[in-house]
Amino acid sequence: GEDVEQSLFLSVREGDSSVINCTYTDSSSTYLYWYKQEPGAGLQLLTYIFSNMDMKQDQRLTVLLNKKDKHLSLRIADTQTGDSAIYFCAESVLQAGTALIFGKGTTLSVSS
Amino acid sequence: EPEVTQTPSHQVTQMGQEVILRCVPISNHLYFYWYRQILGQKVEFLVSFYNNEISEKSEIFDDQFSVERPDGSNFTLKIRSTKLEDSAMYFCASSEEQGKYQPQHFGDGTRLSIL
Numbered sequence: 001g002e003d004v005e006q007s008l009f010l011s012v013r014e015g016d017s018s019v020i021n022c023t024y025t026d027s028s029s030t031y032l033y034w035y036k037q038e039p040g041a042g043l044q045l046l047t048y049i050f051s052n053m054d055m056k057q058d059q060r061l062t063v064l065l066n067k068k069d070k071h072l073s074l075r076i077a078d079t080q081t082g083d084s085a086i087y088f089c090a091e092s093v094l095q096a097g098t099a100l101i102f103g104k105g106t107t108l109s110v111s112s
Numbered sequence: 113e114p115e116v117t118q119t120p121s122h123q124v125t126q127m128g129q130e131v132i133l134r135c136v137p138i139s140n141h142l143y144f145y146w147y148r149q150i151l152g153q154k155v156e157f158l159v160s161f162y163n164n165e166i167s168e169k170s171e172i173f174d175d176q177f178s179v180e181r182p183d184g185s186n187f188t189l190k191i192r193s194t195k196l197e198d199s200a201m202y203f204c205a206s207s208e209e210q211g212k213y214q215p216q217h218f219g220d221g222t223r224l225s226i227l
Contacts, residue, residue, distance in 0.1 A: 004154075033215060042116075042203060042220035043155070088155065098143065098168060098207075099157035100216060 006089055006103035014112045018076040022089030022103055025070065029091040032065065033100065034074045037086045046074070046087075076108075084110045114138045116219035118204050124225045125194055133189045133222045135204030144187045145205040145216060146179065148172070155203065161187065191224075199226045 003025045012018045024032070029051050035043040049056045049063045049072075056063045062075040076083055089103040117136045125131045137144050146158040159169040161179055178190045187206075191198055201223050205216040 031215075035218070040220075042118075043205075043218035045215050045217060048215055090155075098145070098160050099170065100147075100155075101157070102147075102155040104154050 004089055004091055004101050004103035006087075006106045008104065009107050009109070011109045011111065012079050014079060014081055014110055016079055018074075018079045018083070018108055018110075020074045020076075020087050020089075020106045020108065022072040022074075023070055024072065024089070024091050024101075026091065026093045026101075027067075027070065029093050031092045032063075032072050033088075033090040033092075034061075034063065035088040035090060035102075037088065037105070039085075043088065079108075079110050081110045081112055084108055116204055116206055116217055118202075118219035118222050120222060121220065122223045122225070124227060127196060127226050128193055130190065130192050131194055131224065133191075133202050133204075133224070135187045135189075135219060136185050137187055137204065137206030138208075138217060139185070141206035141208050141217075143167075143207045143209070143214075143216075144179075144181070145207075146189045147203045147205065147218075148200040149203065149221075150197075150200045158189075194224075194226045196226050199224055 006022045033048040034046040036046050060077045064073045086105040086107050088105045090100040119134045144161045149155045157170050159173045160167045180188050201221045203218050203221045205218045207214040207216045
């Protein structure tokens with residue numbers, strides 16, 4: 001079945017770039033999403049990419065998609081302490097209809 | 113910016129009791145969803161709802177669960193005869209059109225604790 005995997009933790013220093021990685025198994029994924037969850041808060045949609053794209057940039061965020069390797073990454077430039085949160089990768093799969101399949105989330109810790 | 117709101121933020125219930133979790137989706141959205149996240153585990157899809165009926169549901173969404181849109185704004189998840197393993201964070205989401213092509217916007221969640 002469909003599965004989405006992420007590394008669990010990433011620690012960076014303020015001002016550095018952060019790269020959060022995600023792999024997925026279903027090659028028929030249509031959209032891939034990044035959500036951010038701050039402590040005690042819900043899931044905030046950060047960005048998404050359609051599966052026929054290779055890259056999408058939105059201010060400090062860059063999403064790269066390698067369809068051959070089924071690998072998605074989120075790069076955060078000039079990481080700030082306010083970026084500390086859990087980042088979830090999710091995919092929508094045609095066969096699954098509208099359900100989003102989530103990874104377990106990567107906890108990003110930014111130190112000053 | 114419009115947002116999905118969920119109430120209550122935390123619900124504590126005795127095992128065996130019924131609980132209703134409430135959500136107000138974004139006003140012009142047509143598709144509504146419930147997800148849950150057991151502590152330390154992945155966010156899991158429960159059910160999607162469109163045009164006053166369930167459009168999809170997962171294996172988790174058995175007869176213990178039901179959803180309803182009782183009026184033009186609220187979307188509820190009812191859990192009957194709650195069990196300890198129902199303890200989780202429950203997220204409501206909504207999307208403007210067919211969910212495959214429109215992003216789902218999430219509420220802050222209701223933390224359900226079953227004692």
